[in-house]
Amino acid sequence: MTTAYHQSTQQWEADILGLFANRDKHEKAFTNMVDSYNELVQKLSYYVEQNKHLESTTQNAKDQHEKMARQVTVLREQGSPMNQKRSAELEAQVASLKDERAELYKTQGTNAQRLLDLNDILRNKDATLAQNKEEIRRLTEANTIFAHKNQDMQERLNEKNVTIQVIQDELQTLQLEMGKLDERQRELERENAQLLQRWLKMKNEEADRMNAANVFLENEQQETASLSQPVQSPGTRSLRSVGPDSPTQSNWRGQSTIFSIIPQISSRKITTHDSEVNTVAMSNGGTVFATGSNDKKIKIWDVKTGALKSTLTGCLQAVMCVSFNATDELLLGASNDNAARLWHLGTGRPRHTLTGHIGKVFSARFNPDSSKVVSGSHDRTIKVWDLQKGYCIRTMFTFASVNDVCLLDFDGSTIASGHLDNNLRFWDARSGNCVKEVTGIHVGQITSVCPSSDGTQILTNSRDNTVRILDVRTYETLSVLHADGYKTGTNWSKACFSPDGQYVVSGSADGTLYYWSTRDGTVEKTTKEQSGPIVGVSWSNSTVVSAEKDKTVVIWGTTARRPTVYEK
Amino acid sequence: MTQTQQSSEAPFNPVARAIWEGSIPIEISWDSAEANKYGAKERCLLMTQASRCSYLPLLTNEVWRHIRNKSVHMSLDQSNVWYEYEGVPLKWHYPIGLLYDIHELQAAACRGMMDSPPLPWKIVAHVEDFPVEKLIKITSENSCQDYFMSMIKEADYLRNGSTKKVMNMSKSDQTQLWDGMWTKSYELFWGMNQKLVLNDGTMARYLPVRIYLPENCPVVQEPVSPMDDEGNPRTLRQILNIALPDLFPLKDTPGQPARASVLIHGIVPSLDSSALWFAQTMAYPDNFLHLVVIINI
Numbered sequence: 044m045t046t047a048y049h050q051s052t053q054q055w056e057a058d059i060l061g062l063f064a065n066r067d068k069h070e071k072a073f074t075n076m077v078d079s080y081n082e083l084v085q086k087l088s089y090y091v092e093q094n095k096h097l098e099s100t101t102q103n104a105k106d107q108h109e110k111m112a113r114q115v116t117v118l119r120e121q122g123s124p125m126n127q128k129r130s131a132e133l134e135a136q137v138a139s140l141k142d143e144r145a146e147l148y149k150t151q152g153t154n155a156q157r158l159l160d161l162n163d164i165l166r167n168k169d170a171t172l173a174q175n176k177e178e179i180r181r182l183t184e185a186n187t188i189f190a191h192k193n194q195d196m197q198e199r200l201n202e203k204n205v206t207i208q209v210i211q212d213e214l215q216t217l218q219l220e221m222g223k224l225d226e227r228q229r230e231l232e233r234e235n236a237q238l239l240q241r242w243l244k245m246k247n248e249e250a251d252r253m254n255a256a257n258v259f260l261e262n263e264q265q266e267t268a269s270l271s272q273p274v275q276s277p278g279t280r281s282l283r284s285v286g287p288d289s290p291t292q293s294n295w296r297g298q299s300t301i302f303s304i305i306p307q308i309s310s311r312k313i314t315t316h317d318s319e320v321n322t323v324a325m326s327n328g329g330t331v332f333a334t335g336s337n338d339k340k341i342k343i344w345d346v347k348t349g350a351l352k353s354t355l356t357g358c359l360q361a362v363m364c365v366s367f368n369a370t371d372e373l374l375l376g377a378s379n380d381n382a383a384r385l386w387h388l389g390t391g392r393p394r395h396t397l398t399g400h401i402g403k404v405f406s407a408r409f410n411p412d413s414s415k416v417v418s419g420s421h422d423r424t425i426k427v428w429d430l431q432k433g434y435c436i437r438t439m440f441t442f443a444s445v446n447d448v449c450l451l452d453f454d455g456s457t458i459a460s461g462h463l464d465n466n467l468r469f470w471d472a473r474s475g476n477c478v479k480e481v482t483g484i485h486v487g488q489i490t491s492v493c494p495s496s497d498g499t500q501i502l503t504n505s506r507d508n509t510v511r512i513l514d515v516r517t518y519e520t521l522s523v524l525h526a527d528g529y530k531t532g533t534n535w536s537k538a539c540f541s542p543d544g545q546y547v548v549s550g551s552a553d554g555t556l557y558y559w560s561t562r563d564g565t566v567e568k569t570t571k572e573q574s575g576p577i578v579g580v581s582w583s584n585s586t587v588v589s590a591e592k593d594k595t596v597v598i599w600g601t602t603a604r605r606p607t608v609y610e611k
Numbered sequence: 612m613t614q615t616q617q618s619s620e621a622p623f624n625p626v627a628r629a630i631w632e633g634s635i636p637i638e639i640s641w642d643s644a645e646a647n648k649y650g651a652k653e654r655c656l657l658m659t660q661a662s663r664c665s666y667l668p669l670l671t672n673e674v675w676r677h678i679r680n681k682s683v684h685m686s687l688d689q690s691n692v693w694y695e696y697e698g699v700p701l702k703w704h705y706p707i708g709l710l711y712d713i714h715e716l717q718a719a720a721c722r723g724m725m726d727s728p729p730l731p732w733k734i735v736a737h738v739e740d741f742p743v744e745k746l747i748k749i750t751s752e753n754s755c756q757d758y759f760m761s762m763i764k765e766a767d768y769l770r771n772g773s774t775k776k777v778m779n780m781s782k783s784d785q786t787q788l789w790d791g792m793w794t795k796s797y798e799l800f801w802g803m804n805q806k807l808v809l810n811d812g813t814m815a816r817y818l819p820v821r822i823y824l825p826e827n828c829p830v831v832q833e834p835v836s837p838m839d840d841e842g843n844p845r846t847l848r849q850i851l852n853i854a855l856p857d858l859f860p861l862k863d864t865p866g867q868p869a870r871a872s873v874l875i876h877g878i879v880p881s882l883d884s885s886a887l888w889f890a891q892t893m894a895y896p897d898n899f900l901h902l903v904v905i906i907n908i
Contacts (some may be wrong), residue, residue: 055627055884059893062630062878070877073636073660073731082660088680 065415124343199593222402303541305548305558306599308585309572311349315342315596321535322579323590326371329583331388332598333374334590335362339458341376343388346586349391349598355386357393363535364447368409375416377407381417389551397428399435405535406447410455410472417472419445419460427472441468446535447491450497451515459501459515460488467503467513482519484511491537491579495544502547506531506539509547512561522564524549533592541582550577551588556599572597624801626892630876631797633663635711636731639694641681644740651681656736662795663708663876663894664763667694668755669793674736690748691741695792696734700742704758706895712874712903713823756789763788764899766819767807769834776807792896802895808891814838818890820900822854831855835840837887847873847889848882851902852860858904874903 100445121127127548280609306368316336325332331352334339341362342356360379367374373394377383383404385395397407402422409416416428421444427437443464451457451469458470465488468479487506494501500521503511508531510524530552538549546567549558554573582588587599627826640654656677661670675689686772695700696714705713711732741748760777767777777785784803815837822831833854838844849858851873858871859882875893894900 055888056892057883058884059626059878059880060629062880063626063633063876066877067629067633068634070635071660074634077636077658077660077731084658 045211051426063124066401074561118554140437144262181585182314197382252532303543303545303582304585304601305541305546305568306601307568307570308600309597310600311572311598312572313349313596313598314594315590316340316594318594319361319592320578320590320594320596321533321592323535323581323588323596324365324367324579325581325583325586325588326367327369328371329586331582332373332588332596333365333367334596335365335376335378336594337361339378341365341374341386343374344596346583346588346598353388353391355391355393357384357386357396358382363403364406366406366408368413369411370413373409373413374409375409377404379403379419381420381422383407383416383428385416393434395430396430397426397435399426400424400501402444405609406449408448408450410450412455415455415459415472417448417455419448421445421463424469425458425460427475437472437475439477441470441477446489447537449494449501451501457515459492459494461503461505463488463493465489465505465507467492467501469515469518479518481513484513484520485509487531488534490531490534491539492539493539495540496542497544500540500544502538502540504536504549505532510538510547510559512547522561524564526557526559526566526569528553528555533578535579537579537581539580539582542584548580548582548587550580550591552576554591556580556587556589570599572599612759616816625684628797630895631662631664631800631892633661633708633797633810633876634660635707635877637661637670637707638731638733639670639736640733641678642735646681646768649682649684649738651678653681656681658731661707662804663706663711665707665793665795666705666755668705668761671787673683678738679735687738691738693737693741693746694734695737696732700735700746702746704747704755706897706901708876709823709901709903710768712877712901713825717784759792760785762897762899763807766894769817769819770807770815770896771813772816804898808894812857815887815890817848818886818900819894820850820854820890820902823903825904825906835886837885837890843891845886846883847880847886850886851882855904858906871904871906874905875901879905 052285084292118126131252139349201336206465266301295306315334316338318337320334320336322335323332325346330346331343332339332346333355334344339356339358339360339362340357343352343355344350349415355374355376358376358378358380359382362376362378364377365374366377372388374386374388375383376386380402381398381402381404383397383400384393385397386393397416397418400418400420400422404418404420407416407418414430416430417425418428419425419441422509423441423444425439425441425445425448427439429436439458441460441462443462443466445460445462447461449459449460450472456472458468458472460468462468465482465485467484467489469478469481470476471478484503485505485507488509489503489505491504492501493504494515499515501513501515503513505511508525508529512521512524515519524547529549532550536550538547540547540561545561547561548556549559550556550573553571554575554577555569555571556577557566558570573589573591573593573595575595577589577591580587585601588596589599590596619796637657638655638677639657639659641651641656643654646854657670659670665698671689671692694703696710699714701714703709710813715732742870747754764774764777768774780803787799788803790796791798791803817834818837820832820835822833824831833855835845835850835853848859848861852861855871873882880889880893890900
């Protein structure tokens with residue numbers, strides 16, 4: 044099967060292949076054409092693509108071109124954005140420059156204004172300068188004139204000096220003359236005093252003789268009376284002394300009841316302290332006087348010589364009041380240091396310091412037997428001190444500051460006090476009660492109270508420039524003493540009676556001493572030696588001591604033992 | 612004849628090769644009415660040397676591209692493309708060679724002209740009015756491939772009585788057949804196909820043959836076995852006699868030309884060749900012998 048089959052297959056193959064070849068001749072003839080056609084188609088499509096692409100590119104280019112053209116036109120109109128920006132910038136710059144310029148104009152304006160102002164100021168300054176120059180010229184002229192005047196004055200002064208010299212020479216000669224005249228006067232005075240002394244001695248001798256005779260008579264009478272029934276004597280006919288006072292009660296002050304003469308002659312003027320004098324008191328014997336001052340010292344002076352005997356220190360503040368005791372051994376000093384001090388005059392040493400007051404002690408007094416001291420103070424109390432015990436035994440509340448106290452009885456049982464409230468009060472020393480308050484007597488504060496030597500009257504000095512004398516028993520005003528020109532100088536100015544009670548002396552604010560007569564209340568005499576206010580007067584025997592605030596004390600006497608000497 | 616070659620190497624078979632390389636020039640142009648409608652200036656769409664073994668749908672892609680390029684606005688899609696020749700819609704599931712044989716050669720013979728019909732074959736592409744009563748609509752891209760594979764399966768069934776052989780082939784082998792077919796790769800295709808065709812040496816039960824008659828007669832498909840009852844291999848004449856006894860008598864009357872002849876692949880083969888050999892060698896890629904009958908007047 045196989046080979047035959049094979050053969051036939053081969054045959055068939057060959058046949059068919061031939062047929063195929065034939066077919067292909069026809070069918071494949073177009074291959075080339077188809078291929079080239081396809082190629083062309085491809086190329087065509089490619090070119091179409093390209094064309095499209097190119098067209099699009101050209102379109103793009105055209106668009107670009109158009110855009111550019113538009114831009115160019117825009118630029119032509121407005122310039123590029125760059126230029127626009129630049130022009131905007133420039134415009135801004137221009138605007139700012141314009142602003143600056145405006146500013147500069149403004150500043151220029153202000154500067155011009157300032158310039159004008161400164162010119163004005165300059166003109167004013169020139170004017171003032173011219174004025175000043177003018178003034179300087181005037182002043183220099185005046186200066187020269189004054190220089191001339193000065194020269195003239197100098198010359199005149201020289202002349203005057205020459206004249207003074209001449210006058211001094213004349214004065215000296217006159218002084219010499221006066222000295223001589225004073226000598227003469229003193230001589231005469233001495234003679235006068237001597238004569239007076241002799242006459243007084245004679246009178247005293249007579250009085251003594253009289254007294255002795257009286258005593259003798261009395262004794263005889265007594266003898267006869269004791270022998271027989273006591274016969275009522277017709278009355279003691281006492282040989283009276285010339286003085287009007289009754290001598291029966293021997294003056295408890297221990298002073299001789301001789302009539303007082305107003306001392307008129309200032310025998311001594313002493314500058315006593317370094318600062319103001321507040322008080323002066325003469326001793327009961329009349330030999331010394333004491334002064335108390337703001338310099339805290341008390342000075343003891345001799346009356347006759349005016350010499351300083353001793354100085355008592357110890358007070359811490361100003362001394363307002365000094366007072367001697369009955370025997371003149373002790374001295375009380377009341378001080379603004381709220382204490383009163385006691386010195387023994389013989390030794391000059393302080394004995395007691397009486398503290399207890401709570402205000403300035405304006406006054407302190409011994410009682411007659413020097414066992415007690417009464418002090419009055421601005422703390423409105425009166426204190427009674429026992430000197431043996433050494434402390435205050437009674438305090439009396441007085442309602443008003445005490446300016447002065449004094450004791451009335453000779454046993455010191457009644458105390459009188461003058462107050463700031465213009466009232467006078469009387470106190471019982473033993474009970475401490477206010478016995479009487481005398482009001483309505485003064486219209487100014489009472490500056491001093493002074494008892495009379497017989498204890499029946501009391502003298503009050505007051506700031507209302509009057510001095511009153513009151514009766515101690517009836518508390519009635521006996522007389523009011525005043526005078527034109529009499530003004531109480533200080534709140535503690537003291538007035539006092541004369542030893543015989545006939546006169547009252549007080550110092551005035553201008554340094555004048557006024558002497559009133561107690562009987563009729565008229566001014567008997569005024570003496571003036573001092574110029575400042577009188578702070579106190581003290582009369583003993585026939586000597587008055589007056590102290591003025593201005594540190595001087597004048598001793599007034601009745602005889603010119605020596606010519607007035609101005610002593611320190 | 613390389614019956615004993617079992618390797619997947621493509622056998623050297625000049626006939627098969629010649630068949631494989633057969634091609635006809637086709638000019639596809641667009642229907643003029645449609646072209647006017649769509650604003651295309653030229654009608655000629657495609658001029659190509661199409662392989663006889665290929666199918667029309669495989670050209671559709673390119674045709675469509677050209678249509679798209681030419682048309683101004685195209686709203687239809689590719690699946691609407693159909694072809695016709697002289698008013699007759701072309702069945703797309705026939706191989707191109709078969710279509711040409713049917714239409715050109717057969718028509719020309721019927722008209723009495725034995726000259727070769729004019730080449731290139733001018734067919735007209737249409738985009739609209741798909742003739743659904745005449746043609747099967749292409750539903751998917753793979754329609755052609757599915758139909759091709761179904762023909763191969765049918766051929767296998769005819770040969771072996773079951774499609775076991777084809778179905779047992781791996782997916783990649785099946786696709787290799789199709790791929791080889793449409794990429795025109797002889798080696799790829801015949802590497803697979805020979806297994807089917809040669810059938811491991813076993814004799815086919817029936818031969819896969821289809822006979823096409825002119826003037827739209829229905830297709831004749833008779834089961835013809837390659838061997839006759841005595842075990843002799845049948846010739847083509849005998850096979851045809853079984854199928855169309857009137858047209859193909861067993862013996863030619865002397866003195867008269869044959870009544871009809873058979874056209875395949877554009878040639879008229881001798882009818883005395885072995886049917887089996889014929890079926891093995893002259894088959895189309897889809898393993899069928901598509902025989903076109905030309906009636907001689």
